[in-house]
Amino acid sequence: MxxxxxxxxxxxxxxxxxxxxxxxxxxxxxxxxxxxxxxxVATPAPTPPAPEPQTGDEWPLAARTLIDSLIRENIRLKADIKALTEQVALAEHHADHDVLTPTLNRRAFLRDLGRAMGDGRRYGDPACLIYLDLDGFKAINDTYGHAAGDKALIHIAERLNANVREGDSVGRLGGDEFAILLRHADVSVARTKAQKLEAELNITAFEYQGQYLHVGGSFGVRAYEGQASAEEWIAEADAAMFLVKKSSR
Known part of the structure; x- marks a missing residue:
């Protein structure tokens, strides 16, 4: 070295x-x-040039992008709300209506009776209940089967709905028993309506497998007179219907 x-x-x-x-x-x-x-020896990196000052043109573009995003989100939310509203309305309809016929179910009909009773107590508004029991329904069920019986019930419900006012209520209480609530109607009006409904059922028929079948009915009328409950009011109208059916035999 x-x-x-x-x-x-x-x-x-x-x-x-x-x-x-x-x-x-x-x-x-x-x-x-x-x-x-x-x-x-490493030399330091050159200092980058200072950024150019913003002119302000960048902000309108960013704002438009944000606004477009908000508009799309608003449209999506409105569509979601509409879908949910329709689902709620459909659920409420199913909860209030009979599973077979275009009428209220018993629960919803009792609710309407309760409201009419409340109006009668508070404001003195008259109301009448018409109770309907079908004649000949069992024979159709026994002869043609339950499908024919279901079609008979639908036919009756459609005829009842077509012959009452918009503010009235039609309900299926069970089996072949229907009821109609007439608001702002006294006994004379209700009896006239019951007679017209009976005539309507007598002149109409429904088609089943190429045959035209007929179902009649017996009607009982009872006005609201301070009954303690909706069930009591229905029982009184049912009793009035039974007297009519018994007298027609």
Missing amino acids: TALPPSASADPESSALPAGGLTASMQALLQSQFGGVPRP
Whole structure:
């Protein structure tokens, strides 16, 4: 190994690098002693240029993008609300209506009776209940089967709905028993309506497998006169219907 000159290590001033960096002779000496040249000192990266100041044109584009997104979200939410509203309305309809006929079920009809009774107590509004029991329904069921019986019930419900006012209520109480609530009607009006409904059923028939079948009915009328409950009112109208049916035999 070749020793460095004594002056290179003894004098700190002489150990400083030349102003221009390593000379060719010094690089050759290091190459022979250590097999390489020391890596140059890294120079700092250049400073990036300062960003140009924003002119304000970028904001309208961002605002339009945000507004478009909000509009789309609003449309989606409105569609969701509409779908949910329709589902709720359908569920309420199923909860209030008979599973077979286009009438109220017993629960919903009792609710309407309760409201009419409340109006009668508070405001003196008259109301009457017509109770209907079908004649000949059992014979149709026994002869033609339950499908024919179901069609008979639907036919009766449609005829009742077609012959009452919009504010009145038609309900199927069970089996072949129907009831009609006439609001703002006294006994004379209700009896006239019952007679018209009876005549309507007598002159109409429904078709089943190429045959025209007929179902009649017996009607009982009872006015609201302070009955304690809707069930009591129905029982009184049922009793009136039974007297009519018995007298017609």
